[in-house]
Structure formats: C-alpha cells, structure tokens
Amino acid sequence: MQTRDLSEHAVYRAGEGSEEVARELGLDPDDLVKLSSNENPLGPSPAAMTAIREAASEVHVYPKSAHTDLVAAIADQWELTPSQVWLANGGDGALDYLSRALLDPGAAVLVPEPGFAYYGMSARYHHGRVRSYSLRAEEGFTQSADAVLDVYDGERIVYLTSPHNPTGTVVDLADVERIAEETNEDTLVVVDEAYGEFAETPSAVRLVEGREGWDAREDVAVLRTFSKAYGLAGLRLGYAVVPEPWAGAYARVNTPFAASTVACRAGLAALDDREHVERTVESAVWAREYLESELDTKTHESEGNFVLAKVSDATAVAEAAQRRGVIVRDCTSFGLPECVRVSCGTREETERAVSVLNEVLAG
Numbered sequence: 063m064q065t066r067d068l069s070e071h072a073v074y075r076a077g078e079g080s081e082e083v084a085r086e087l088g089l090d091p092d093d094l095v096k097l098s099s100n101e102n103p104l105g106p107s108p109a110a111m112t113a114i115r116e117a118a119s120e121v122h123v124y125p126k127s128a129h130t131d132l133v134a135a136i137a138d139q140w141e142l143t144p145s146q147v148w149l150a151n152g153g154d155g156a157l158d159y160l161s162r163a164l165l166d167p168g169a170a171v172l173v174p175e176p177g178f179a180y181y182g183m184s185a186r187y188h189h190g191r192v193r194s195y196s197l198r199a200e201e202g203f204t205q206s207a208d209a210v211l212d213v214y215d216g217e218r219i220v221y222l223t224s225p226h227n228p229t230g231t232v233v234d235l236a237d238v239e240r241i242a243e244e245t246n247e248d249t250l251v252v253v254d255e256a257y258g259e260f261a262e263t264p265s266a267v268r269l270v271e272g273r274e275g276w277d278a279r280e281d282v283a284v285l286r287t288f289s290k291a292y293g294l295a296g297l298r299l300g301y302a303v304v305p306e307p308w309a310g311a312y313a314r315v316n317t318p319f320a321a322s323t324v325a326c327r328a329g330l331a332a333l334d335d336r337e338h339v340e341r342t343v344e345s346a347v348w349a350r351e352y353l354e355s356e357l358d359t360k361t362h363e364s365e366g367n368f369v370l371a372k373v374s375d376a377t378a379v380a381e382a383a384q385r386r387g388v389i390v391r392d393c394t395s396f397g398l399p400e401c402v403r404v405s406c407g408t409r410e411e412t413e414r415a416v417s418v419l420n421e422v423l424a425g
C-alpha cells in the first residue's frame with residue numbers, strides 16, 4: 063500500500079540538538095552555544111518547574127481542569143471570553159486548528175516568503191494550497207499592506223508574522239487593518255505573534271476586540287506561544303485568539319485534550335511569573351543590540367529574540383561556526399542563502415557567538 067500523494071509536502075527537519083552536534087564534534091554539550099532555535103537562554107520560569115514537579119502526581123487523569131484553568135487565565139490576561147482562546151499543542155497546533163476550521167479542500171493560504179514553514183505545511187496537511195508574497199531584502203524586509211494586497215487573490219487565510227521570523231520586522235496594526243479591510247469578508251488574517259513579548263508594537267488582539275480606538279473585526283486572529291519568551295518550548299503549548307462570533311468552532315476541530323496536564327500547569331505558573339518574562343525580554347533586548355552593533359557584517363534591526371545577519375555563504379559560515387562550538391541557523395531553507403539567524407543568548411553566550419562569527423567572517 064501507499065500513503066496519499068505527499069510529494070508536495072516538505073519534509074520537516076528539526077535542527078540538530080546540542081547533544082547530537084556535540085557527539086559529532088567530539089565536544090561536551092555544555093561547551094556548545096546553541097543559538098539556532100530562538101529558545102529562552104534563561105531557561106523555564108522557576109515557578110513553572112515547580113508546577114511541573116507537582117503535576118507529576120496528577121498525570122493519570124485527563125487534563126480537564128488543568129486545561130480549563132489555563133484557558134481561564136489566558137482569557138483573563140487578554141480580557142477575552144474563554145471560548146476565544148484556542149489552546150493547542152504549541153503555536154503550531156493552533157495553526158492546525160485554524161486550518162481545520164477554515165480550509166475546505168483546495169482552499170488557498172497566502173504566506174510570507176521568506177517565512178515560517180509551518181503555515182504552508184499545515185495548509186497542505188489539510189488539503190489546502192499555498193501561495194506566497196515576498197518580503198524583499200532590498201527593502202529591509204519591511205512588511206507593508208501593499209506587499210500582501212498586490213498578490214492577494216481571494217485566499218482563505220493570509221498569514222502575517224509580527225515580529226517576523228527570521229527577519230525581525232513587525233507589521234503596523236494600521237497595515238493589518240487595511241489588509242483585513244481590503245480582502246474578502248471570508249478571508250482570515252492571522253497575525254502570528256510568537257515573538258510578541260519582545261516587541262514594542264501592541265498586539266493585534268486590539269483589532270480582534272475593538273480596543274484603543276480600533277474597530278472590532280471578525281476576520282483577524284492572533285497566534286501566541288509559550289515556546290519563546292516563556293521558555294516552555296519543550297512542553298508544546300500555544301494558542302490562537304479568535305473573534306467571538308465563530309470561536310465555538312474549537313469544539314468541532316480540536317484534538318481532545320489539546321495540551322497535557324503538565325503543559326497546562328506549567329503554563330499557568332509561567333503566566334503568573336511576570337518577573338521571568340521581564341528578565342527574558344530585557345536580556346533579549348541587550349543581546350540583539352549587542353549583535354547588531356558588534357557583528358562585523360550587515361544585520362537587520364530586530365524586534366524578536368534573534369538577529370538576521372548577512373554573510374556571503376550561510377551554509378559555510380554556519381558550519382565553520384559550529385566547528386568552533388557555536389550553532390546558528392543557516393537561513394538557506396528560508397530562501398536566504400546569504401543569511402544566518404543568531405538567537406539572543408545570555409551575555410556570555412552572545413559574546414562568544416559574536417567573537418566566533420567575527421573570526422569566521424574574517425577568515
């Protein structure tokens with residue numbers, strides 16, 4: 063027998079973990095600096111770690127109350143109705159729920175190029191098609207409503223990433239509004255704010271809810287995750303914020319018990335630990351400024367916890383840095399063979415990454 067035709071599906075290859083790289087290089091994993099996945103260099107919130115230990119005795123039952131409690135806390139934080147919070151197994155899981163809820167077979171989505179691969183992957187899993195709009199290096203990867211509207215052709219979902227991965231640029235809420243306004247009534251604009259905590263730009267939840275002078279919209283949704291600023295990437299926890307009129311669709315599309323008891327309890331504790339998030343953001347702001355000023359190459363101003371740097375041959379530079387114990391992201395797979403993305407590390411990690419990259423660039 064055979065699977066269905068999957069030839070259009072990209073194979074997802076997660077970046078190697080520190081342990082694999084260390085084994086290949088014959089190094090101690092502790093001597094490696096891994097700045098390739100935009101993870102939190104300060105680790106998880108200590109409160110979340112305590113919650114994880116305490117949740118251990120609860121894992122023989124399904125995560126009914128843990129799920130309800132976390133959704134209530136997130137809804138409270140954003141002043142939403144709990145049904146508007148589509149909790150999922152990572153932000154990626156929430157993208158799947160949006161695909162399930164919106165895409166009829168053959169429907170298309172419009173995604174940024176370069177951009178986050180999972181938008182297109184999720185659409186294809188759900189029998190959808192993928193079109194793209196370009197962010198141009200010559201224009202500093204600025205994101206404008208025109209770049210999207212010029213190629214828009216009735217797609218069911220338009221993806222915006224703010225701050226954008228891997229470039230670090232943001233989308234103004236006025237542009238989000240214009241895109242939502244000028245696309246069809248049944249086109250959903252999803253604003254992916256996986257790195258929202260690191261940016262000054264306010265959340266597009268204002269457009270979903272009609273706050274601060276914005277009109278409330280039924281065609282804007284927002285994606286958030288616990289993987290980045292909250293430091294819980296390993297637990298897989300994220301959510302979409304959707305407009306109330308169709309929020310009830312979650313019950314028809316979600317995988318039962320979308321997030322685990324351990325993830326929900328940790329997420330709840332992490333939400334309460336404002337101090338950890340503040341320290342994380344402070345540390346990322348320091349690191350991205352350091353990377354921007356100290357790397358001996360052109361960098362793009364970033365509002366995320368990473369910086370995109372221009373090098374001539376990203377694969378060669380990433381490999382050379384890795385041999386010296388510093389792992390950065392080769393952006394060739396994003397369609398940027400001349401760029402590496404460097405995540406914000408601790409002070410020590412970031413300084414080491416800069417010194418190794420500058421050595422490689424000089425060589």
Ligand SMILES: *Cc1c(COP(=O)(O)O)cnc(C)c1O
Nearest residue numbers: 152153154178227256287289300
């Ligand atoms: C990391 C990331 C996500 C979500 O990742 P999860 O770990 O699945 O929550 C979503 N969008 C972008 C652009 C990201 O970089």
